[in-house]
Amino acid sequence: MSENVKNFKPNFSQETILNMDAISIANAIKSEKITSFEVVSTFIEHAKKINPLINAIVEDRYDAAISEALEKDNQTEKADKGPLFGVPISVKEAFQVANMKMTGGLVSRKHLIAREDAKVIKKLKSAGAIILGKTNTPMLCFCQETDNKLYGRTNNPWDVTRTPGGSSGGEGALLGAGGAAAGIGSDIGGSIRFPSHFNGVVGFKPGKFQVSADGHFPSNSHALQERMSGMGPMGKSVRDMELLYGIIADTPPAEQSLDDVNIEILSEDTNVPLSKKTKDMLDRMEQFLRTSFSVNRSIPPYFGSSARLWQEIMSMDGGREMEKLVFNNDRLNVLAAYAKEKLTKKTQIHPFLSWALIGAKLFKPSASRTREIENIVEQGDDRLADYLKNRLLIFPVYHTGAPTHGKVYQEIFSIRKTFLQYMPYVAYANVWGLPSLTIPAGTDxxxxxxGVQIISMNGNESAIFQLGKIVEDNVRGYVRSMKLD
Structure with a gap:
């Protein structure tokens, strides 16, 4: 394999290939303007160059990817060529990929190999995608920063001293540097949207129950958590997100018109922190959208309560199921593990995870509060179904761009409940199970x-993607970081 990769000369320049989205690559391969071998080889060589600096790929399958690319190039013209034919993608470590590890970043699982593909992986492979490798996550995907004791810390390709976000942080970092054409992540608390926002990539969190979570580790332990979680694509263009979502969704979205859609941009009067650069970006967006749409600034129902509801739902079982996964063969409990790690830094449990599990115990709702939450969610679903019927929301993702490593963790996991200040923008779509598209829209x-989010209700995905393309064309969109080239 190494000699083939070393000696090939692509018809397209390396820079052109790395900047292409998945649809462009698939079309070029099908029209024989380029081979899958040339594309896959280009991405592999680039990934090998940048990964030592960002630590995004934690397990590769480069030899297998080259073999699969050559097989596709040798297929006859009559062969069935799916929409991702020959396209190299990356996969969040949390998804089962046959014959690859599935660890959740736990040292205790470092030798566990998946026997079969997760359902979404099967669909992507059937569409012709070629998997380059798996990307890093925090332990058990339980943090909005990406670091663990097994694989270490992932860095942002725009500035390696800054976080790529999490939990799909390896995906965000790799795609931000152009290390794959597209990828797949998951999101229960901003885990697709934080990395998309921080690394300048496009990401889509599907709404509740739209994409199968079969083969994702860890699984959700409570029904309310399940509705908050979404398995979704990340990449370089809105049209790619629309394509990939159509492939992995149980029911592809129906076509819609934007003719009667109202756009609501989140008001500044939320008492939630937001940088001046982000405020200016939203103001500019409002100005250009007003030329074609009805646009208002408002605060949607339940915005003020969603961050608290998110934390309580995440803490429903006090972190018991995750604690079992972490400490099943360990004499330490979570408090002892956290204290020992702080003192010695020699445990197998990252403090991000142990402190999050402590927080889950502290914020675990009572039985009466749990019933109250269930009632709030039931009533809220009905109200928002009516409110969002012909309405698209535009939110920020976070109050700043990517801060230095550890800052997001400090802001969200503080004992002072500062998550109430910093989580509302992303928690809203999770609590209410809403589809949300993140698009790069500027710099800080x-x-x-x-970036910004475009949010609505299940069934309005087509409208979300249509508006997303308009925003993408008029603001920043995906720009590959070339700082590591």
């Missing part, structure tokens, strides 16, 4: 990417 004070 440190020249780091910042």
């Amino acid at each position: 004070e440190n020249e780091m990417p910042i």
Whole structure:
């Protein structure tokens, strides 16, 4: 394999290939303007160059990817060629991929090999995608930063001293640097949207129950958590997100018109922190959208309560199921593990996870509060189904672009409940099980990417993607970081 990769000369320049989205690559391969071998080889060589600096790929399958690319190039013209034919993608470590590890970042699981593909992986392979490798996550995907004791920390390709976000942080970092054409992540608390926002990539969190979670580790332990979770694509264009979502969704979205759609941009009067650069970006977006749409600034129902509801739902069982996964063969309990790690830094449990599990115990709702939450959610679903019928919401993702490593963790997991200040923007779509598209829309004070979310209800995905393409064409869109080239 190494000699083939070393000696090939693509018809397209390396920079052109790395900047292409999945649809462009698939079309070029099908029209024989380029081979899958040339594309896959280009991405592999680039990934091998950048990965030592960002630590995004934790397990590769480069030899297998090259073999699969050659097989596709040798197929006859009459062969069935799916929409992702020959396209190299990456996969969040949390998804089962046959014959690859599935660890959740736990040292205790470092030798566990998946026997079969997760359902979404089967669908992507059937569409012709070629998997390059699996990307890093925090332990058990339980943090909005990406670091664990097994694989270490992932860095942002725009500035390696800054976080790529999490839990799909390896995906965000790799795609931000152009290390794959597209990828697949998961999101129960901003885990697709944080990395998309921080690394300048496009990401889509599907609404509740739209994409199968079969083969994702860890699984959700409570029905309310299941509705908050979404398995979705990440990549370089809105049209790719629409394509990939159509492939992995149980029911592809129906076509819609934007003729009667109202756009609501989140008001500044939320008492939630937001940087001046982000405020300016939203103001500019409002101005250009007003030329074609009805646009208002408002605060949607339940915005003020969603961050608390998110934390309580995440803490429904006090972290018991995750604690079993972590400490099943360990004499330490979570408090002892956290204290020992802080003192010695020699445990197998990252403090991000142990502190999050402690927080789950502290914030576990009582039985009466749980019933109250269930009632709030039931009533809220009905109200939002009516409110969002012909309405698209535009939110920020976070109050700043990517901060230095550890800052997001400090802001969200503080004992002072500062998650109430910093989680509302992303928690809203999770609590109410809403589809949300993140699009790069500018840069912050440190020249780091910042994005916006377009949110609505299940069934309005087509409208979300249509507006997303308009935003993408008029603001920043995906720009590959070339700082590591």
